[in-house]
Amino acid sequence: MMFTDVVFYVLAAILLLSGLRVITTRNPVHAALFLVLAFFTAAGIWLLLQAEFLAIALILVYVGAVMVLFLFVVMMLDINIDKLREGFWEYLPMAGTIGLLMIVEMGMVLAEKNLRPSQAVTLPPNYSxxxxxxxxxxxxxxxxxxxxxxxxxxxxxxxxxxxxxDRKDSKSMNPADQVKVKRNDRLRIISMPAEVEPEHVAPEEEK
CATH class of the missing domain: 1.20.5 (Single alpha-helices involved in coiled-coils or other helix-helix interfaces)
Structure with a gap:
């Protein structure tokens, strides 16, 4: 067994464990953090497959943007965990059936690939x-x-x-009215006489 195989199995085990903890942990913040770990582990598997662009895109887009948004939303909202978990076991049969079908489909795909002999592909030096x-x-x-x-x-x-x-207390502008506005509607020139300040009279000197 090669070293890359050992790394793949370790990353795959971490990915499965973190994905399982996402749906089983009771704290939503912990679930989001486990999902971040799952994304990082999936990026490591992409690196093993020499798909550096997909690995970097997975980290930047999902970990750097989507999961940060999830964490902010989860931590800012007052979520009632007990209320969310009401009726959780009612969906277990359907979820189990869908999960079993997904496992069967992935098994069929992997079995079909294993039936074909794998051939090493030689890539040019400047391949991207x-x-x-x-x-x-x-x-x-x-x-x-x-x-x-x-x-x-x-x-x-x-x-x-x-x-x-639509809120009554919100202020908004109509762009059409802003474009049709004229100078006379906004500016009014008023002719007023100049004001002259009265001369300052010095107080009489004390005798």
């Missing part, structure tokens, strides 16, 4: 997996990439529309 990923993403998978961006845009607009509430 980031450049190759960009070429494949923007050539062969350009349409799915654009569709995914449209779906994300629709989800963002839907989130804004669903959370938009």
């Amino acid at each position: 997996n980031t450049a190759e990923l960009g070429k494949v993403l923007y050539t062969d998978y350009l349409l799915p990439f654009e569709l995914a961006s449209v779906v994300l845009l629709v989800a963002m607009i839907a989130a804004i529309v669903l959370t938009l509430r």
Whole structure:
């Protein structure tokens, strides 16, 4: 067994354990931290596969942005854990069935790969997996990439529309009214006579 195999099995065990702790721990902050550990471990596995760009993107996007947002939301909101866990066991049969199907699917995929003989691929010295990923993403998978961006845009607009509430005490501006405004509507010149300060009269000297 090679050293990379040992590292892979260690990272895989940590990933499974941290993923299990995400759904079993009672503290939401601890669950978020275990999810951060899972992301870091998955990034390590990507590095073993020589996919440096995906590993860095996973750390920067999910750990550096998404999980920090999750932690801020969890720590700022007053979450009632007992109320959230009410009816948890009612969804266990469905969750177990879905998890079993996922395990079967992954087993079928891995079994199919094991049936084919693995061949070592010799890469050129100046090979860049980031450049190759960009070429494949923007050539062969350009349409799915654009569709995914449209779906994300629709989800963002839907989130804004669903959370938009009209408040009577809020102040807002109409851009159309701001564009149509004229100088006479905002500026008024008034002609006023100049004010002259009265001369200062010195008090009489005391006798």
